[in-house]
Structures are given as structure tokens and as C-alpha cells.
Amino acid sequence: xxxxxxxxxxVQSTAVLGFAAMAAVGATGFAAVPAQAVDSxxxxxxxxxxxxHDQDESVAAPATDPGLALTERIQTQAVQQRATAEDAAxxxxxxxxxxxxxxxxxxxxxxxxxxxxxQAARTRAAQEQLWAQQAQAERAHAEAAAAxxxxxxxxGTLVAPVxxxxxxxxxxxxxxxxxxxxxxxDFAAPTGTPVVAIGDGSITSAGWxxxxxxxxxxxxxxxxxxxxxxxxxIGAGAGAVTAGQPIGRVxxxxxxxxxxxxxxxxxxxxGEPVDPSTWLAGHGLAL
Numbered sequence: 001x002x003x004x005x006x007x008x009x010x011v012q013s014t015a016v017l018g019f020a021a022m023a024a025v026g027a028t029g030f031a032a033v034p035a036q037a038v039d040s041x042x043x044x045x046x047x048x049x050x051x052x053h054d055q056d057e058s059v060a061a062p063a064t065d066p067g068l069a070l071t072e073r074i075q076t077q078a079v080q081q082r083a084t085a086e087d088a089a090x091x092x093x094x095x096x097x098x099x100x101x102x103x104x105x106x107x108x109x110x111x112x113x114x115x116x117x118x119q120a121a122r123t124r125a126a127q128e129q130l131w132a133q134q135a136q137a138e139r140a141h142a143e144a145a146a147a148x149x150x151x152x153x154x155x156g157t158l159v160a161p162v163x164x165x166x167x168x169x170x171x172x173x174x175x176x177x178x179x180x181x182x183x184x185x186d187f188a189a190p191t192g193t194p195v196v197a198i199g200d201g202s203i204t205s206a207g208w209x210x211x212x213x214x215x216x217x218x219x220x221x222x223x224x225x226x227x228x229x230x231x232x233x234i235g236a237g238a239g240a241v242t243a244g245q246p247i248g249r250v251x252x253x254x255x256x257x258x259x260x261x262x263x264x265x266x267x268x269x270x271g272e273p274v275d276p277s278t279w280l281a282g283h284g285l286a287l
Contacts, residue, residue, distance in 0.1 A: 155220055158199045158285040159244045161228065162262050165189040167287055171275035184227070184265035185276035185287075191232050191260040193250040197241040198226055198285075206237040212263070213253025224279075225270045229263040230254050 168186030197218055204225075205217035212229040218241065219225050232251025241247060252260040266276045277287050 155199045162187045162189050183273045184263050187262040189250045194246045195248045197245045199243045202240045203236050203238050206234050211255040216247050223269045225267040227265040
């Protein structure tokens with residue numbers, strides 16, 4: 001009977017150990033099995049290897065702090081927002097600068113347009129003024145030409161026939177020595193005093209003329225004849241003469257002469273005599 005004794009004692013011991021391990025797992029979540037209670041050759045070695053594997057994974061995995069992660073995310077978002085704001089500010093500044101440059105160009109173009117318009121207006125006003133002056137000058141020239149044609153050729157500057165002489169008998173006077181009214185203007189002067197041409201013209205007659213004595217006839221540009229009478233000498237017998245050129249000398253030749261003097265007659269177009277004083281004054285020469 002002794003040789004057939006049952007062998008359940010080790011199994012019971014193993015069961016007791018299993019219950020102890022389960023109690024430890026239920027209390028702490030992990031089984032704290034003493035090393036001497038585990039046989040390395042038993043099947044319980046598999047549990048020990050799994051535990052060691054779990055411990056290695058827990059050591060290799062780094063712990064992550066949720067607060068630090070949130071801070072990093074906030075910082076990243078802040079950096080991105082700042083970069084976005086800076087980029088938007090740069091774009092806005094570039095747009096403002098472009099708009100300002102475009103406005104400056106527009107203002108410059110408007111200023112140039114106004115300056116060009118002002119210059120064109122001044123040029124047009126100057127041209128109109130020049131045209132008006134030209135038209136006025138043409139009208140004045142036409143009026144002068146018409147006036148010259150109405151009164152005949154210009155005679156130029158006239159001079160007194162005898163310098164320093166004293167006017168004597170005038171046109172239209174009567175005297176017992178004259179058969180008719182006086183037909184000229186007398187200039188009293190000593191014998192030999194030079195007699196000069198009153199204006200520009202030509203000598204058309206010179207010589208003895210009866211009661212007029214020695215006479216020189218000068219024809220002016222408008223056809224008016226000037227008679228220089230009672231001369232003591234003739235200085236120009238023919239040809240062109242100019243105003244102030246000597247043509248004879250004062251005398252007392254001819255008839256009805258009581259003293260030396262120049263008898264001057266003015267006969268427009270060679271016709272009837274007119275008052276020499278009035279004619280000379282009308283041409284700018286006052287006696």
C-alpha cells in the first residue's frame with residue numbers, strides 16, 4: 001500500500017501559488033511573483049517572459065505631457081498667424097505703394113496736360129494777337145495808301161525859300177502898282193540872298209519872264225508848280241533838285257518892283273495860283 005501513495009501534493013502547491021498570483025493581480029494589476037517561487041523549467045516561465053516584455057515596452061515609450069503639447073500647438077499657431085499677418089501687411093503695403101505711385105503718375109499726367117493746354121492757349125493768344133496786329137497794320141497801310149492817292153504823291157519835308165526873310169505882301173492883296181490882285185507871297189531880303197528849292201522836284205523852266213523878271217519854275221512830284229520870281233541870278237536852269245538846294249538869288253528884276261524881294265507863287269497842277277501861306281501850312285511848313 002505504501003508504494004501506491006498519490007502524488008497530488010505538488011499540484012496543490014501549484015494551485016495555491018496560482019491563487020496567490022491572481023490575488024496579487026487583482027490587487028495591483030500586475031503579478032509580483034517571487035523569483036524562488038517560479039521554476040524556470042515549469043510552464044509558469046511564459047508568464048515571466050511576458051511580464052519582462054511589458055516592462056521593456058513601458059521603458060522604451062516616452063511619456064508625453066499634454067500641457068507641453070498644447071503649448072507647442074499654440075506657439076505654432078501663433079507663428080503661423082504672425083507670418084500670415086506679416087504677409088498680409090506686406091501685400092497691403094505693396095498695394096498702397098502701387099496705388100500711391102499710380103496716383104502720383106496720374107497727377108503728373110494731369111499737370112502735364114494742363115501745362116500743355118496752357119501753353120497751347122498762350123500760343124493761340126499770341127498768334128491771334130499777331131494776326132490782329134498784322135490786320136491792323138494792313139488796314140493802316142491801306143488807309144495811308146488811299147489817303148496818299150487822294151492827295152497825290154508825298155512831297156517830303158519842305159523848307160522856307162529864303163532863310164531869315166520877312167514875309168511881305170500876301171496873296172490877294174491890292175496895290176496901285178498891280179493891275180490885278182496879288183497872286184503870290186513876297187519875302188523881303190537883301191539882293192543876292194540865296195533862294196533855295198522848297199521841296200524835291202525838278203526845274204522845268206528858267207529865264208526871263210517879263211513882269212516877273214528872272215524866274216525859275218520848279219515842278220514837284222504831285223505836279224504843283226512853284227514860281228520863284230524877280231531873281232537877280234539863276235542858279236539852276238534844269239534838272240532835278242532837292243529841298244534846300246540853291247536855285248537863284250533875291251533881286252528886283254521885272255516890273256512893278258520897289259525893293260528886292262522874292263515873289264513866290266504856288267500853282268497846283270500848273271493851273272491857277274493859290275495862297276502860298278495856306279498851301280505851305282497844309283504841307284507842314286508854317287511861315
